[in-house]
Amino acid sequence: MSIWTVMNGVAWALSGGLFLLILWDFIKVERARRADSRAPDGAGEKEP
Amino acid sequence: MSQETGPAAAPESKPHLIKVLGPVHIWALGVGIVLVGEFMGWNFAVAKGGSLGAIIACWVIGLLYTALVMVNTEIGSVIPEAGGQYAMAKYLLGPLAAFNVGLMLVFEYVMLEAADALVIGELLKTLNPAIRSLPYVILTLMFFTYLNYRGVFATLTVNFIITALAFVTIFILLFATRFYHPTESLVRLKQMTNGLPYGLIGIIAAFQFGVWFFLGIEGTALAAEECRSIGRALPVGALVGMATLLVGATITWYVCSGLVPAAHLGESVYPLFDAAMATHMSWVVAALFAGTLLSCMASANGCITDSSRAWFAMSRDTLIPGAFAAVHPRYKTPYRAILFLLPIAMVFGFTGLLDQVITFSIFSALLVYLLCGYMMFKFRAMYPLGSMKRGYVAPWHPFVAILLITLVLATLAGMYFGYWINLLAGFLFYFIASFWFTFHRYKFVDYKTLIKAGAIHWPRPKGY
Numbered sequence: 394m395s396i397w398t399v400m401n402g403v404a405w406a407l408s409g410g411l412f413l414l415i416l417w418d419f420i421k422v423e424r425a426r427r428a429d430s431r432a433p434d435g436a437g438e439k440e441p
Numbered sequence: 442m443s444q445e446t447g448p449a450a451a452p453e454s455k456p457h458l459i460k461v462l463g464p465v466h467i468w469a470l471g472v473g474i475v476l477v478g479e480f481m482g483w484n485f486a487v488a489k490g491g492s493l494g495a496i497i498a499c500w501v502i503g504l505l506y507t508a509l510v511m512v513n514t515e516i517g518s519v520i521p522e523a524g525g526q527y528a529m530a531k532y533l534l535g536p537l538a539a540f541n542v543g544l545m546l547v548f549e550y551v552m553l554e555a556a557d558a559l560v561i562g563e564l565l566k567t568l569n570p571a572i573r574s575l576p577y578v579i580l581t582l583m584f585f586t587y588l589n590y591r592g593v594f595a596t597l598t599v600n601f602i603i604t605a606l607a608f609v610t611i612f613i614l615l616f617a618t619r620f621y622h623p624t625e626s627l628v629r630l631k632q633m634t635n636g637l638p639y640g641l642i643g644i645i646a647a648f649q650f651g652v653w654f655f656l657g658i659e660g661t662a663l664a665a666e667e668c669r670s671i672g673r674a675l676p677v678g679a680l681v682g683m684a685t686l687l688v689g690a691t692i693t694w695y696v697c698s699g700l701v702p703a704a705h706l707g708e709s710v711y712p713l714f715d716a717a718m719a720t721h722m723s724w725v726v727a728a729l730f731a732g733t734l735l736s737c738m739a740s741a742n743g744c745i746t747d748s749s750r751a752w753f754a755m756s757r758d759t760l761i762p763g764a765f766a767a768v769h770p771r772y773k774t775p776y777r778a779i780l781f782l783l784p785i786a787m788v789f790g791f792t793g794l795l796d797q798v799i800t801f802s803i804f805s806a807l808l809v810y811l812l813c814g815y816m817m818f819k820f821r822a823m824y825p826l827g828s829m830k831r832g833y834v835a836p837w838h839p840f841v842a843i844l845l846i847t848l849v850l851a852t853l854a855g856m857y858f859g860y861w862i863n864l865l866a867g868f869l870f871y872f873i874a875s876f877w878f879t880f881h882r883y884k885f886v887d888y889k890t891l892i893k894a895g896a897i898h899w900p901r902p903k904g905y
Contacts, residue, residue, distance in 0.1 A: 397571035404576035411583040415590055419780065422769060 456757060456766055458523055458750075459773035461594040462667045467678025469601035470664055470746060472685050473739035474550075474657030476607055477557060479686075479693045480713045480733045482653035482799070487698075488707030489859075490647030492634035496694050497644050498651030503687050505848035506655040509810055510683045511835040512817045512842060514676045517662040518832025519824075519899070521671045523775075524754030525662030525747075526809050526816075531758060532899075533819045534812065536886050540760045540878045541871055542812055545805040546663070546751040551782055552802035553657065554744035555789035557737045558582050559798075564711070564734055578790050585742040586783050589749065592772045593667050596746060604739040608689060610732030614717055615692050617725045618700065627720055628699030635703035648848075648855040652803055654690040657740070658682055659809070660747040672832030745779065745786075753778040759887045760878075800860050804867045807849055807856070814846035823902035 486495035513526065522528040527546055531539035558581045562574025588596045618627040637643065661679040668674040697712045700719040709715045717729035753775035756765035769776040789798050821838055835841050857864055 395569075395571050397569045401571075401573050401576050404580045408576060408579045408583045411580075411587045415583075415587055415780065418590070419776070422771075422776070425770070426767070 456768040458593070458667050458753075458768060458775065460667055460669050462597060462664055462674060463669055464674045464677040464681070465601055466594070466597035467661045467664065467668065467674050468682045468685070469597050469604050469739075470743050471658045471661040471679055471682035472608070473600040473604040474553070474660050474743035474747070475655055475682075475686055475740070476604055476689070477560075477736040477740040478653035478656055479611065479689050480607075480736045481560065481711050483650055483690070483693070484697065484706050484709050484712040486647035486650035486653075487703055489639070489650060490643035491636055491638040492698050492703045492706075493637040494639065494643045494647045495651070495698075496691075498647035499654055499690050499694055501644075501848065502648060502651035502655060502852070503690065505810070505845060505852070506658055506686075507683055508841045508845040508848070509659055509813060510661075510679050511833075512813050512845060513659055513662045514679050514833045515831060515835040516816060516820050517665055518672055518675055519829060521665055521668070522754065523663065523666040523750040523757075525665065525751070526659065526813055527663075527751050527754055528665070529662075529816055529820075530812060531760075531891055533816045533823065536760060536883065536888070536891060537875060537878060538812065539758075539891075540755070540882075541875060542809055543751050543755040543760065544871070544874055545809050547748050547755075547782070549802050549805040549809070550657075550660065550744040550748035550751070551786050552789055552798045552805075554582070554741045554748065555786045556795055556798050556802070557741035557744065558786070558790050559795055561734060561737045561741070564730075564737070579787070581738065581741055582783060582786055582790065585738070585745050586779060588742065589745045589779050590769070590772065590774060590776055592774060593664070593746065596742060597664075600739050600742050600746075603735045603742075607732045607735040607739060608685070610728045610735075611689055611692055611696075611713065613728045613732075614696055614713065614720070614725055617717075617720050617722055618696060620696075620699075628696065630695075630699045633700065633702050633706075634698050645851055645855045646858050648852040649803065649859070652806075652852060654693075655683075655686055656803060656806055657743070657747075658686060659806075659813075660743060663747045663750045666750075676833040745782070748782050749775050749778040752782060758891045759885060760882070760891070797863065800856075800863045801867060804856065804860075804864060807853055808867075808871070810849045811846060811853075814842045814849065817842040817845075823904070824899070825903060828903065829900055 483499070486498050490498060516529045517525065520528045520532070524543065525546065527539055527543040530542040558578045561581050562578040565577050566572050566574045588599060619625045620628045658679070661675060661682060665671050665675055693713060697706055697716045700716040701709065701712065706712055711733055714729045714733055717726045752765055755761045756763055756778065765778045765781060767777045768774065792798065818839060826834065
């Protein structure tokens, strides 16, 4: 297996890792947003 | 009028982006998107109009873009909102034109982003046959999407560094040719160039490829909302960026035309890289390889920033569903707009149709420029000089706007020679989009939300 083939695998792995990082944060933010919008005062998430 | 709820539908809770950018970031955004056009694409102008036709097209199109930057900077300096030309259109032309301008901007940048990622993959493939382009195309899009997701300051600081490095490589090539030495110079313009083989018609046909030298510089206005001082950052960043590109374009033409025979230059995929190969200096070849790669990265990065701002602004103004108007609570970025456009760029990237993707991007951009020229007339009529404080006043009105409109029409005419079917398909696409907006989406548009920021800060327009 050449170094270039390994690099292809590394590129796939990095892409997957970045995708998971974004997805993890996105889900976290969306959950917080939904929880805020269900808060008793009904104010929703405060935008800056 | 509004039948929707959500962030964009409630004017009181209108989300805003964080103000952290200075002139350097605006320069990096504009030049970063464009610089790739000096490393590839512009040279097809040589095939259409000859060596002389290419440099004439470069300077004439440079005039078009200088006029565009002047128009955009004057109008943009009083609109501290994301969306650039889209934001201008909503105040000066109304919702339907604004929707179209927004859509054109999104397609211009998303398609350019896809093309950049494709080129990065293809370029890396030239290193070794075992390298596959797809993982690198995906990695490029993922990495810059992640960077944009995390914050605009870091994104454009990175863009400044990679754009500056890519720009320096053009100077490395220039000085490696020893152009200043009468006997040792590698630049042989007399032997390599072919003048003006097709006359005036060749020059007009070359216009569409001269656009590559500057396409995207208008994107500086899209980050207006995130500027610390819009009256300073936008004019300084955009005008210095334009001057940088004019210098870069002229040097690029000079070294490429002096090192590569015109017949080969007109068909080259990577003209600056081929020019570096002609020097037979391995370190120059390595520098230009890196420069080509970095310019593609800077362009893809800037395109993600600009397309997401246009999409975000349209959503916030209720022209498209309000879901995309959300701002990340921590990073203060339009994160939903950024993520929504990622798969669209990937789909265009997977098609592999680089020339079609780029042609649609250029066509969309030219339509925006045409409307910008018209908007300048409307802006000066609605808000004459002295009626409101401007960060910048474009001189010689109305000649600048007339020049802009004339040159855009000439470029569209040149494009018609080679890509008439693409032009027709493009018009049809925007016609269908307008049809959808008028008969379906328009009932959801909240007009008060749409023009709220302008209505607060601007005086009543003359005649209204």
